[in-house]
Amino acid sequence: MKEMAFDYPKTHLFHFALFLVLILRSANVEGLNVGFYANSCPLVESITSNVVKQTLSVAPSLSGPLLKMFFHDCFVRGCDASILLDSPTNQAEKDADPNKTFRSGFEIIDRVKSALEMHCPGIVSCADIIALVSRDVVVQTGGASWEVETGRRDGRVSLRNEAFSELPSAASDITFLKLLFLQKGLSVKDLVVLSGAHTLGISHCAAFKKRLYNFDGTGDINSTDPKMDPNYVAALRKKCTNNNNDTFVQMDPGSSKVFDGHYYELVSKRRGLLESDAALLDDDETRKYVETHKIKGNQRSFFKDFAISMVNLGRVSVLTGNAGEIRKVCSRTN
Incomplete structure (x- = not known):
């Protein structure tokens, strides 16, 4: 693969790491498809896009947090919407300092979820909503579109300490x-x-x-x-x-x-x-x-x-098939 031709030390450890990358990518593709909701919720993309468009028309400053949220979700436990879960003791991912700037962004995800629950209840995962919103933010701010793979399911665990350990810091080399x-x-x-x-x-x-x-x-x-x-x-x-x-x-x-x-x-x-x-x-x-x-x-x-x-990015450690759940409300498990 051309994209793997990097200038790294020729060590057995690194070659093994590259092998793991290929395995991870192959495994994560299973269960994800473009048009996953074509029959079960055909308006999922237009509903999501409309909410994003309306949001950025009155609050354009939310484009950064909404796009960044996808990265922060996927890097901790994979793309499973664990970043959206609340904790009664403030020990969830969203309570970690790197994620505290997403407060208003969480509200937009909830707005999309509410709209989708009215149209097709219990069908669309919060993890897929984050992925779709990130694409729509790019489009609405002048970038190009792409086909988003969907079919993710939502996780049930969210830990504040994992956000600190798994996310890169502003000072990372x-x-x-x-x-x-x-x-x-x-x-x-x-x-x-x-x-x-x-x-x-x-x-x-x-x-x-x-x-x-x-x-x-x-x-x-x-x-x-x-x-x-x-x-x-x-x-x-x-x-x-x-x-x-x-x-x-x-x-x-x-x-x-x-x-x-x-x-x-x-x-x-x-x-x-x-x-x-x-x-x-x-x-x-x-x-x-x-x-x-x-x-x-x-x-x-x-x-x-x-x-x-x-x-x-959207394929990182996803939950598909019978794993996880489809949350009715993004901030709490069913």
């Missing part, structure tokens, strides 16, 4: 990111392509403030991340003071509500907001992709790659 994606059955190309989702949305100062103040850990507030453009550092420091964690900035300044390839231009100029964005320049393959797609004329290629990587 390229070595950790590559290994984490590999563990999920995703390639290095999937990593750099899915990072392009950062073209939408915002980030709070707390996520990247270390890059602006005391980066070397010595207590020197003037110590900044040398991997970040100094002019960008200066601009960010005007918005994010040393004592400010709650202010937010656009992930893709000037284009944060439009799905496009501008993110790669920013990263190439050392203006990726998070350390995990900057890390894409620390690997030969990811850096090559960034440099190739920073050119506006290559945006169509990025759109095509993004569709493929989103399908790959």
Whole structure:
């Protein structure tokens, strides 16, 4: 497979890991189909699309959280909507800090679920709703469409500590990111392509403030991340003071509500907001992709790659067949 031709050390361990990737991808495809609800709920896609369209027309800032939610769900226990479950003791995935920014996004998923329950009760899983919503967000913000595989079922377990351990942090380096994606059955190309989702949305100062103040850990507030453009550092420091964690900035300044390839231009100029964005320049393959797609004329290629990587993401550890359940309400098990 061409997409597996990466520059890695020729070790038996890594070759075994690649073998596991292939097994994972093959296994996860079973039970997923385009048009899974064609007979049981034929209007599922149009109903979902209409809710997303209405939502973004009045709250365009929700595009980032709704797209990011799919990634956060699939990376913890697979794409099983475990991110939506409530916990009476605040110990579910949604209670972990990385997921607290999705509050309004959860309400939109509930809105879609309610509409679908009226049309075809007990048929469409919350996991599939998240997948469909992520596609519709991209389309509504200017990106290209793709056929979403459906047939996932919902999980019954959601643990706060797993969100901390399974999700990459804003400070993740390229070595950790590559290994984490590999563990999920995703390639290095999937990593750099899915990072392009950062073209939408915002980030709070707390996520990247270390890059602006005391980066070397010595207590020197003037110590900044040398991997970040100094002019960008200066601009960010005007918005994010040393004592400010709650202010937010656009992930893709000037284009944060439009799905496009501008993110790669920013990263190439050392203006990726998070350390995990900057890390894409620390690997030969990811850096090559960034440099190739920073050119506006290559945006169509990025759109095509993004569709493929989103399908790959949607196959991670899915529940199908008789596994799991179809929740009646997305925030609780039946």
